[in-house]
Amino acid sequence: MLRLTNTLTGKLEDFEPSDGQRVRMYICGPTVHDYAHIGNFRTFVFEDVLRRHLKSKGWEMFEVMNITDVDDKIIRRAIAEGVDIRTYTQKYIDAFLEDSEKLGIEKPEVIARATDHIPEMVALVEKLIEGGFAYREGNSVYFRISQFPPYGRLSRLDKKELRAGARVEVDDYDKESPQDFVLWKAPRDDAEPRWETPVGTGRPGWHLECSAMAMKYLGPDIDLHCGGVDLVFPHHENEIAQSEAATGKPFVRFWIHSGHLQVEGEKMAKSAGNFYLLRDLLDRGFDPLAIRYLLVSVPYRKQFNLTFDGLHQAAQSLDRIREFLFRLESARLGDLSNPGVTAALDTARREFDQALDDDLNTAVALAALFNLIKAVNTALDRGEVSAGDRDQIREWIGEVDRRLGIVPAPTPVPATDGPSPNGHDSESRAGAEALIAARNDARRNRDFQKADQIREQLTGMGVLIEDTREGTRWRYR
Numbered sequence: 105m106l107r108l109t110n111t112l113t114g115k116l117e118d119f120e121p122s123d124g125q126r127v128r129m130y131i132c133g134p135t136v137h138d139y140a141h142i143g144n145f146r147t148f149v150f151e152d153v154l155r156r157h158l159k160s161k162g163w164e165m166f167e168v169m170n171i172t173d174v175d176d177k178i179i180r181r182a183i184a185e186g187v188d189i190r191t192y193t194q195k196y197i198d199a200f201l202e203d204s205e206k207l208g209i210e211k212p213e214v215i216a217r218a219t220d221h222i223p224e225m226v227a228l229v230e231k232l233i234e235g236g237f238a239y240r241e242g243n244s245v246y247f248r249i250s251q252f253p254p255y256g257r258l259s260r261l262d263k264k265e266l267r268a269g270a271r272v273e274v275d276d277y278d279k280e281s282p283q284d285f286v287l288w289k290a291p292r293d294d295a296e297p298r299w300e301t302p303v304g305t306g307r308p309g310w311h312l313e314c315s316a317m318a319m320k321y322l323g324p325d326i327d328l329h330c331g332g333v334d335l336v337f338p339h340h341e342n343e344i345a346q347s348e349a350a351t352g353k354p355f356v357r358f359w360i361h362s363g364h365l366q367v368e369g370e371k372m373a374k375s376a377g378n379f380y381l382l383r384d385l386l387d388r389g390f391d392p393l394a395i396r397y398l399l400v401s402v403p404y405r406k407q408f409n410l411t412f413d414g415l416h417q418a419a420q421s422l423d424r425i426r427e428f429l430f431r432l433e434s435a436r437l438g439d440l441s442n443p444g445v446t447a448a449l450d451t452a453r454r455e456f457d458q459a460l461d462d463d464l465n466t467a468v469a470l471a472a473l474f475n476l477i478k479a480v481n482t483a484l485d486r487g488e489v490s491a492g493d494r495d496q497i498r499e500w501i502g503e504v505d506r507r508l509g510i511v512p513a514p515t516p517v518p519a520t521d522g523p524s525p526n527g528h529d530s531e532s533r534a535g536a537e538a539l540i541a542a543r544n545d546a547r548r549n550r551d552f553q554k555a556d557q558i559r560e561q562l563t564g565m566g567v568l569i570e571d572t573r574e575g576t577r578w579r580y581r
């Protein structure tokens with residue numbers, strides 16, 4: 105049984121979709137005023153792992169992600185560049201989808217742009233005005249939080265903090281002063297984009313879009329709603345207020361939030377000089393798979409500390425998996441199945457599934473993978489792995505990849521002559537082969553220290569080796 109920590113109750117609860125078949129999940133997507141940063145992707149990668157795990161239960165997924173393509177910042181920047189907001193945001197939407205693909209994030213069933221859903225938002229505002237939950241002030245419309253008694257339940261706000269009648273215009277505001285929030289905003293000047301609608305000339309406030317789009321695609325009561333912990337207040341609190349005031353039904357059964365991200369132990373901020381877009385890390389040469397691995401390796405509710413050391417270690421962990429797969433593919437295998445390998449595989453399978461069922465404990469799930477690698481490496485050392493064992497191991501590693509998306513693709517063993525697939529020249533190949541010959545001499549002379557040193561040297565050159573009964577096989581990483 106899958107258990108998830110529900111922010112609404114603060115407890116671990118058993119999850120299954122309300123109809124037992126189809127998971128209706130909403131995730132707050134990016135605000136496309138810029139390229140997405142690594143903190144954004146921490147959340148999107150966790151949501152992807154959740155999605156993959158839900159699918160593994162045999163449930164059908166119906167996931168909706170919004171794209172906020174109108175807000176204060178977007179409007180300011182589009183005006184500064186002299187382009188309309190659709191043009192301004194398209195570039196960042198394309199970049200976001202490209203970045204997501206690089207990180208192996210599966211596409212939701214629906215990706216909804218806010219500016220494509222103005223009529224749905226206006227209908228919601230009309231409903232809230234009719235019900236007495238919203239009021240006009242000037243040419244804008246606000247939500248009256250005093251009219252919605254459960255306000256503050258998700259974020260456990262102290263009711264004394266509520267300032268009845270105080271209003272906030274901006275899309276995001278301080279936790280210290282919960283106030284009536286804007287649903288529909290009149291333009292501040294002639295340059296601002298606007299829609300002519302029955303609730304006035306203007307544009308939607310940020311919170312409105314998620315309620316309108318979630319309910320349009322998923323209905324009034326959805327199974328799962330996810331986001332980063334920084335969205336709990338005010339964004340998700342306001343989503344609940346808008347949706348439940350309009351429908352009278354509980355909006356979301358499970359609210360799931362990922363923890364904060366830090367960089368080298370500090371809060372990530374442009375002013376601190378530790379602000380990283382995903383693109384900055386790729387430009388520095390980090391493999392997107394290593395970035396994903398690192399993000400996956402920390403359970404989603406924990407605070408995540410991004411360090412360059414951590415990224416290097418993630419790359420090393422991928423190397424261990426890569427080397428293991430290479431070894432598994434190139435080793436000479438026996439005919440007799442090894443019950444020890446079968447038992448290790450059963451344990452790995454069980455521990456992996458239990459870990460992910462336990463509030464997506466990805467750290468323990470990865471430990472199950474590495475325990476298996478260790479056990480099978482030992483069996484390979486003794487020549488005690490059969491072809492049948494290998495097939496089962498391969499199949500399970502395939503499952504690990506479907507669930508976590510962190511298994512590197514195996515590199516084919518290069519032909520002994522002709523150009524290598526990695527573009528290494530014949531000189532570097534000859535150098536590698538000379539070192540391998542020297543290592544084999546050292547092993548014959550039982551100088552294992554020297555043999556290990558040469559192996560390390562080869563690893564440093566990106567050369568992976570595997571000792572088989574037919575001799576040493578090698579390839580570039």
Ligand SMILES: [Zn+2]
Nearest residue numbers: 132133314339
């Ligand atoms: Zn949202």
